[in-house]
Amino acid sequence: MPSKINDEWVWQSSQINTLLEKAAVKLGELNSFARLVPNIDLFIRLHVTKEAVVSSRIEGTQTNMYEAVLPERDILPEHRNDWREVQNYIAAMNQAVYELAALPLSSRLLKKTHAILLNNVRGEHKLPGEFRTSQNWIGGHSLADATFIPPHHRYVEELMGDLENFLHNPDIQVPALIRIAIAHYQFETIHPFLDGNGRIGRLLITLFLVSEGILEKPLLYLSSYFEKNKGLYYDNLMVVRNKSDMLQWLKYFLVGIEQTATLAARTLSRILELKASIERDLQTQFGRRGVSAQILLNALFQEPVIVSIEEVQKICGLSYKAANDLVAAMCQHGILQETTGQSRNRVFVFSAYMAVFED
Structure with missing residues (x-):
């Protein structure tokens, strides 16, 4: 049973302040870069597609980038279930970003997103769009040998309400990147759905950054950072659960923001170079x-x-x-x-x- 998080958070580690500043600077650079790129919406689709491929791969799907952009008729029958899961993720992300214009980032929005994610795929019988009403676990074959057991389902609504209040509480002085780092940890620990928690939890990060105006466009995704060393990601989550050490998790998360924002800006730069090079060829040849x-x-x-x-x-x-x-x-x-x-x-x-x- 995790502690509730809707409270003031303070820390004594000066390293957190340094990492927070570096991450914020890189996010600002990415946002400014995106503003300068003409027709930035042209390039959003493949950013979202890559996130869908990587985030789904963490959960065991095998679809690659090339397959993800093909129509279903061109996908081998044995790969179509994985392909559909990736397409659902793309649809869920796009719809969630669109919904942010009218809905706050909330349990209601996450449930709507979850319903799209699990529509007509392997998790379709695991309460799409609804919080769980039974116990779940992570790792192992049963509760007896599970690696981690989330809180009992009767506490899910209460804990998710606390998480939602924390995201939007104007009376606590917690920087936005610290806020979403803690919220992501809490979401994964609550594990409010029977399936799809990892993907929705990673999506939560991008949705928060967009909803707060920290990013104007959904260009930053931490799934590649988490996937690079999945063991380290899970270990850092477990350190908080087992030792109440939030500092280590915050350090890991902020380094991820800095590195991922740097790579995203570099990707945009390479796209612009490619576009300019091809356009020169079009004009001359x-x-x-x-x-x-x-x-x-x-x-x-x-x-x-x-x-x-x-x-x-x-x-x-x-x-x-x-x-x-x-x-x-x-x-x-x-x-x-x-x-x-x-x-x-x-x-x-x-x-x-x-x-x-x-x-």
Whole structure:
């Protein structure tokens, strides 16, 4: 049974203050960078897709970035369950960010997000959109050999109400990054759902940063940081549970914010360099096709896979032949890559853009 968190928090460690400052500076740089990037919404989709892939992979799915951007018909039947889980995560994230305009970050919003996450996938019988009404556990095959046993289900509503109040309490002087670090720990310890707690708990971090205006766009995700050494992530959570040592968890979390914000800004920088380089090629080498090529390029930054020439026709307003010739030219210049090796049902990938997110 975790202690409630809706209270003042103080610490004596000067290291926390230093790490907090570094993390805040890097987040500010990422936010400023995002403001400077023209058409930043073009690039949000693949950020969200990568987060969905990595966050779902922590839970055992095997879908990769390439599969995640393909339509379901092009996914091998044995991979479709994993693919659907990733797609649900993308839909849940996008809907939750949209809902923040009208709903506060709350149990209600998390339940709505959870319902999307578990819709028609393996956890669909585990109360989608509802807090659990039975005991759960982490690790092991039963309560007898579990690694961790969350609080009894009768306390879930009370604990989640306390967590929600903590996130929004204006009367306590707790910096936002400390607040969400503590809230993420508490959420994972409450484990309020029967399934999907890890994904919703990681999503909570990004939603909080957006809801507080710390980030204007959902560009920061800690799943890659947590996944890099999953054992360390779980160990730091358990240190709080077993020894009431919140300081170690805060240090780990703030380092994650700093490192992840730095990498996110670097990714945006590489995208801009790639975009500028390709646009120079379009201007000098595509002649009359340059305008259509630019339109298609902008579309590729949102959806980096083309599965039919008809799709290009619609995007660019071209005849079938002109669209086919444009795709052929973009393949010739290395912008698109045909991945099937077939003459029919071809799939074209904006591989240089995908590579930025696969590093």
